[in-house]
Amino acid sequence: MIGGVREEGGPxxxxxxxxxxxxxxxxxxxxxxxxxxxxxxxxxEVTPEGETRKRVCRFEDLDGKTETFHLRARVCxxxxxxxxxxxxxxxxxx
Numbered sequence: 001m002i003g004g005v006r007e008e009g010g011p012x013x014x015x016x017x018x019x020x021x022x023x024x025x026x027x028x029x030x031x032x033x034x035x036x037x038x039x040x041x042x043x044x045e046v047t048p049e050g051e052t053r054k055r056v057c058r059f060e061d062l063d064g065k066t067e068t069f070h071l072r073a074r075v076c077x078x079x080x081x082x083x084x085x086x087x088x089x090x091x092x093x094x
Contacts, residue, residue: 018075025073028041039071049070
């Protein structure tokens with residue numbers, strides 16, 4: 001059990017892998033020096049969206065500038081210790 005949520009089974013089985021992925025992303029962002037690197041050294045798999053999907057990844061920030069948020073992190077929602085990821089990788093945008 002992690003943080004009061006069972007690791008396998010149950011209605012909240014997805015919480016643990018998402019939490020672990022977010023922890024890795026947070027650690028990478030905390031260690032990042034923007035003056036030295038264009039982006040953090042990701043501690044998990046982070047990939048760009050394809051060219052077609054980038055169109056839906058554009059947002060206007062608070063100063064009116066349009067930014068493209070096209071990076072995404074993978075998370076496996078169902079894991080089998082013998083065969084690996086059972087449900088195709090899910091993604092959440094960065």
